[in-house]
């Protein structure tokens with residue numbers, strides 16, 4: 127455990143990175159540094175690790191690390207090119223992305239991610255930028271809310287939940303959604319009244335909170351941008367390792383790697399040979415799921431999928 131966050135599938139990630147002792151690595155999601163510490167342990171004295179996180183609290187933890195091989199930058203990982211340029215680094219030997227939120231973010235009620243604890247309905251990974259979940263809900267239309275819940279939460283009851291959210295804003299005015307609990311109560315009321323059989327072990331507000339978090343932090347846009355940008359900065363033979371926690375993320379990573387490895391290339395109608403409009407840049411190496419022991423030790427890993435690809 128590092129600062130309240132147990133890293134997910136650390137062995138698969140470190141093996142996937144195939145660390146070279148003198149290599150340059152990027153951890154785009156430092157969190158509390160569980161994976162970063164293991165990368166540093168695999169590096170020799172001339173290796174280096176650049177860590178990125180958009181959360182000022184995560185960066186403050188990284189700033190306390192005393193290791194000349196380690197640097198941390200507060201940025202969105204989609205800004206990886208500017209980060210590397212700023213450090214005069216051209217290409218790197220590996221990149222790790224451990225997507226989503228960290229346990230300290232989820233567990234601190236003040237961050238507003240958790241439907242289990244009472245806190246302000248914020249949900250920003252970087253609370254110094256953008257609008258909070260509450261600010262957005264107070265000015266969004268019923269249709270916009272329903273779309274977010276459907277697209278990012280795959281919520282079956284998106285429309286009635288959106289209706290209930292808008293009604294709560296209208297009825298409670300400035301008192302609406304001051305807390306995460308207020309939203310959780312409104313959502314639970316709708317879901318419980320419509321669900322024939324409750325999903326075992328799943329809070330009725332899970333999908334709504336996931337959807338809002340993904341939307342507020344533009345998580346899928348960030349992922350699309352970083353994947354595209356980072357591949358151009360990988361050395362030949364360098365590894366890309368991504369841990370996804372839900373099907374929307376994993377589908378994007380899977381399709382990206384397939385596209386970059388030429389799997390979707392058109393075929394010559396006569397010879398059947400692949401026609402590459404652009405040369406393939408990646409080779410898929412592995413897809414790893416947590417085993418029972420990992421899930422028992424770290425329940426957060428139960429939905430994780432690690433994908434590893436190599437730069438050609």
Ligand SMILES: C[S@@+](CC[C@H](N)C(=O)[O-])C[C@H]1O[C@@H](n2cnc3c(N)ncnc32)[C@H](O)[C@@H]1O
Nearest residue numbers: 133155157158159160161179180181202203224
């Ligand atoms: C799952 S945690 C990473 C945990 C970390 N691997 C560890 O072992 O401690 C994800 C972290 O990535 C950060 N993050 C998520 N999306 C980001 C983005 N687009 N840019 C930068 N940081 C991001 C979050 O703030 C969070 O600290």
